[in-house]
Amino acid sequence: MDLLEYQGKQLFARHGVPVPTGQPARTVEDAVAAAEAVGYPCAIKAQVQIGGRGKLGGIKIANTRAEAEEHSRAILGMDIRGLTVHELWIEGASQIDAEYYASVVFDRSAKAPLVMLSTKGGMDIEQVADEDPDAIATLHVDPLLGFQDFQGRRLAYEAGVAADVVRPVGAMLAKLYDVFVSEEATLVEVNPLIITPEREVKALDAKVTLDGNALFRHADNADLRDLSAEDPQERMAKERGLTYVKLDGNIGVLANGAGLSMSTLDVVAEAGGRPANFLDAGGGSRADAITSAVEVILSDDKVKAVLFNIFGGITRCDEVAKGLIEAFKQINPSVPFVVRLDGTNGEEGRQLLAEASLPNVHTESTMDGAAAKVVELAKAA
Amino acid sequence: MSILIDENTRLCTSGITGREGTFHSLRNREYGTQVVAGVTPGKGGQDVEGIPVFNTFHEAVAKEGANTAMIFVPPRFAADSILEAEDAGIELIICITEGIPAHDELRVYNTLKKNGRSRLIGPNCPGILSPGKASVGIIPASFFSQGNVGVVSRSGTLTYQIGNVLAQSGFGNSSIVGIGGDPVPGTDFIDVIGMFQEDDETELIVMCGEIGGDAEEQAADFIAEHVTKPVIGYIAGFTAPPGKTMGHAGAIVSGSKGTAAAKAEALEAKGVKVGRTPTQVAETAVSLLGK
Numbered sequence: 001m002d003l004l005e006y007q008g009k010q011l012f013a014r015h016g017v018p019v020p021t022g023q024p025a026r027t028v029e030d031a032v033a034a035a036e037a038v039g040y041p042c043a044i045k046a047q048v049q050i051g052g053r054g055k056l057g058g059i060k061i062a063n064t065r066a067e068a069e070e071h072s073r074a075i076l077g078m079d080i081r082g083l084t085v086h087e088l089w090i091e092g093a094s095q096i097d098a099e100y101y102a103s104v105v106f107d108r109s110a111k112a113p114l115v116m117l118s119t120k121g122g123m124d125i126e127q128v129a130d131e132d133p134d135a136i137a138t139l140h141v142d143p144l145l146g147f148q149d150f151q152g153r154r155l156a157y158e159a160g161v162a163a164d165v166v167r168p169v170g171a172m173l174a175k176l177y178d179v180f181v182s183e184e185a186t187l188v189e190v191n192p193l194i195i196t197p198e199r200e201v202k203a204l205d206a207k208v209t210l211d212g213n214a215l216f217r218h219a220d221n222a223d224l225r226d227l228s229a230e231d232p233q234e235r236m237a238k239e240r241g242l243t244y245v246k247l248d249g250n251i252g253v254l255a256n257g258a259g260l261s262m263s264t265l266d267v268v269a270e271a272g273g274r275p276a277n278f279l280d281a282g283g284g285s286r287a288d289a290i291t292s293a294v295e296v297i298l299s300d301d302k303v304k305a306v307l308f309n310i311f312g313g314i315t316r317c318d319e320v321a322k323g324l325i326e327a328f329k330q331i332n333p334s335v336p337f338v339v340r341l342d343g344t345n346g347e348e349g350r351q352l353l354a355e356a357s358l359p360n361v362h363t364e365s366t367m368d369g370a371a372a373k374v375v376e377l378a379k380a381a
Numbered sequence: 382m383s384i385l386i387d388e389n390t391r392l393c394t395s396g397i398t399g400r401e402g403t404f405h406s407l408r409n410r411e412y413g414t415q416v417v418a419g420v421t422p423g424k425g426g427q428d429v430e431g432i433p434v435f436n437t438f439h440e441a442v443a444k445e446g447a448n449t450a451m452i453f454v455p456p457r458f459a460a461d462s463i464l465e466a467e468d469a470g471i472e473l474i475i476c477i478t479e480g481i482p483a484h485d486e487l488r489v490y491n492t493l494k495k496n497g498r499s500r501l502i503g504p505n506c507p508g509i510l511s512p513g514k515a516s517v518g519i520i521p522a523s524f525f526s527q528g529n530v531g532v533v534s535r536s537g538t539l540t541y542q543i544g545n546v547l548a549q550s551g552f553g554n555s556s557i558v559g560i561g562g563d564p565v566p567g568t569d570f571i572d573v574i575g576m577f578q579e580d581d582e583t584e585l586i587v588m589c590g591e592i593g594g595d596a597e598e599q600a601a602d603f604i605a606e607h608v609t610k611p612v613i614g615y616i617a618g619f620t621a622p623p624g625k626t627m628g629h630a631g632a633i634v635s636g637s638k639g640t641a642a643a644k645a646e647a648l649e650a651k652g653v654k655v656g657r658t659p660t661q662v663a664e665t666a667v668s669l670l671g672k
Contacts, residue, residue, distance in 0.1 A: 108565065109594065109599070111491065112491070113487075142491070143487045143488055184482055184484045186564075213480050213482045214483070216457060217457075245622070245625045256538050257537050257539065258536060258562055258591075258628025258632055259539030260536065260538035260541075261627070261628055262539075262591060262592070262618040262621060262632065263542065263615075263659060265619075266619045266658070268620075269619065269620045270657060311545065313520070313521040313541045314521070343524070344521055367658075367659065368658065368660050
């Protein structure tokens, strides 16, 4: 779960990470009130989960009340790479002597947290990594031991930070590691981490990803979901307990299990089609879940044909067939369906579908055959 | 031969009194696996259709000689259950549970690694099947017969799909190992591929990967250096967009990293044949083993 900048900063503040003081706002009026409270000059920042918003006009400095109003009006509702700005964060403008980069990432390959520090802050870190990898100091932390003070000093020296801020920067890394562990994040990134003329170390930005599987231990964080960033179909699926990812094609796809679902999208693409979505109906798909899934798929009006690809293991194909028959009773879809049922109770499932003789439903016995058929139907539509 | 589980497996299920735990423990026993015990704290002394239930793994080991654990408890209790099984001296722990917090997995993985006593398979995996010998987990055993193809996979249903296509082409399996779809699997491709390389019965290895992480790339290097048997690869997720978790917690393309194309390329660069569809995997198997 990705947090907005200000949500990340609020988490930071709880763990003693210095951040500029500020307030969120959802209207121009609230934004002006926030600017008045924070004082001038202040920064008016679009809250969207995307990098590079400053260059696209999503961050502006206001020196007066009039400017605060003008900038808030301009930024609220603006489109930044496909995301609409619904929220602003207004904070006191910072004086910057130096811009660094700091992060703690969940390194799957090493199976340990990786802490990174660079004096090349304020730019795209992937680009720095490509062009000048030596500019980034990195080290792995033993998750059983935790972050040690010497590791903070070592990173600061290796990154080449100014001598007078070696210890404060090291201490900052320890705090960021604390956020990473205590909040069960999979990413904590600060870019830029700034040094002020008073030689204070501050997080000027915050990018935090929390582990959705750990939210049961963090009731406060569970409310931080950014609903405005979610696609309507994805939100509908989530509310129904389905795993759904929106894609940009016109063939609705449902399969059981994450791997088979991904594989089905690939086979459809291989056959010349473009999938409209990923939908994993789960390992033990039952009839009501199938009905829900059909509703979610068809709520995307780009969908011209639908493919069901089920290989029953724990899932029983007769259950899937019953779910589909039930769904047709409730919804009466206007697009053709191709249904491939194989594995546990495949015969019974295909039999049920044949008896129901649903309009515009084609059955296939292989994955490849089903993909070819659905692509043909989508093209004809 | 087979790997990891066989006739000598003595299984103890954690969460055996839950609906899923009961159902699958009994299915595993029906298949022929020795299911010798179950663990549910507070229910010690009961039994599940004749399988004795204990309060702790330690009792299950002391009284029934359990040497393999299957974890079926809900995600918030799973890490604790794995650590208990390890502490009790169980050598092989198979965790079916999906949705375990990533930091729990990190702690468990590093603890097991440091102690060096137990191997963890999973979490978020369908388990292991050694056809004709033993089944631990939820793999539908009826689709598979004994044979010479070893399969290792990050996904359950995809394994059944590919296994079924292989079976239709006349192949059986030495063992089928689901390593799971989470970001921190206890056992990786290279561990299992190494075991198949040593296993006399296995003549061909099929590995099913998916987007996310770099386990497939690591496997490619390992295969080039240590594996003489033919390996066929399959990667799911060529059409997956970046930044989206595709069902499995570990299946996510991060920036430009972890794409299916990069994994297929890494494997092919080391001489592994990669099928673009499950059907192509079977066709390649036929061409290599000549059925």
